[in-house]
Amino acid sequence: AQRVTQPEKLLSVFKGAPVELKCNYSYSGSPELFWYVQYSRQRLQLLLRHISRESIKGFTADLNKGETSFHLKKPFAQEEDSAMYYCALGAVSYGKLTFGQGTILTVHP
Amino acid sequence: EADIYQTPRYLVIGTGKKITLECSQTMGHDKMYWYQQDPGMELHLIHYSYGVNSTEKGDLSSESTVSRIRTEHFPLTLESARPSHTSQYLCASSIPEQGELFFGEGSRLTVL
Numbered sequence: 119a120q121r122v123t124q125p126e127k128l129l130s131v132f133k134g135a136p137v138e139l140k141c142n143y144s145y146s147g148s149p150e151l152f153w154y155v156q157y158s159r160q161r162l163q164l165l166l167r168h169i170s171r172e173s174i175k176g177f178t179a180d181l182n183k184g185e186t187s188f189h190l191k192k193p194f195a196q197e198e199d200s201a202m203y204y205c206a207l208g209a210v211s212y213g214k215l216t217f218g219q220g221t222i223l224t225v226h227p
Numbered sequence: 228e229a230d231i232y233q234t235p236r237y238l239v240i241g242t243g244k245k246i247t248l249e250c251s252q253t254m255g256h257d258k259m260y261w262y263q264q265d266p267g268m269e270l271h272l273i274h275y276s277y278g279v280n281s282t283e284k285g286d287l288s289s290e291s292t293v294s295r296i297r298t299e300h301f302p303l304t305l306e307s308a309r310p311s312h313t314s315q316y317l318c319a320s321s322i323p324e325q326g327e328l329f330f331g332e333g334s335r336l337t338v339l
Contacts, residue, residue, distance in 0.1 A: 217270040
């Protein structure tokens with residue numbers, strides 16, 4: 119069975135500090151991983167996906183198959199990054215995603 | 228404007244009532260999904276559909292049912308609501324082969 123684990127429910131950093139949101143997964147096939155974000159009073163939306171290998175809003179995430187991890191990183195956090203972040207795993211062809219419990223990131227001024 | 232709409236946003240009802248949560252999308256997507264989310268917890272897939280007249284159960288067992296008579300419409304029904312059904316229900320749609328889910332704003336259900 120596929121599973122996504124986000125070990126930190128809450129993460130607080132100060133503006134300008136580096137931030138890393140952890141995500142570990144278990145999956146028997148080739149995983150496709152995503153990070154979704156929900157800002158205050160907004161709906162859940164895609165932040166980035168591992169196959170694109172892109173940087174969105176300064177965030178990057180590298181898939182590490184050996185450690186089965188897909189941590190989200192940003193070198194300099196901004197206050198507007200405060201949000202709930204979900205790691206998700208699935209197969210693109212099926213569209214069904216398994217979500218982690220989410221991490222609430224708070225960036226203090 | 229292409230979007231995905233959920234109604235009602237908030238619903239408080241008594242035990243035993245029948246409820247239907249509406250989900251409509253104007254994005255032309257074939258795939259649609261219902262996720263259930265308790266406060267502070269992960270999203271659990273309860274139903275999905277790959278097109279008209281196609282519905283499947285998700286990973287989390289649910290007493291709710293869904294239908295897909297039209298591409299744009301994917302309502303969820305509870306025949307007899309119970310307090311254990313209190314939760315947030317999120318509807319989503321996606322483009323095949325892309326994996327990105329587009330979510331509605333959610334319907335927060337409270338059963339007294």
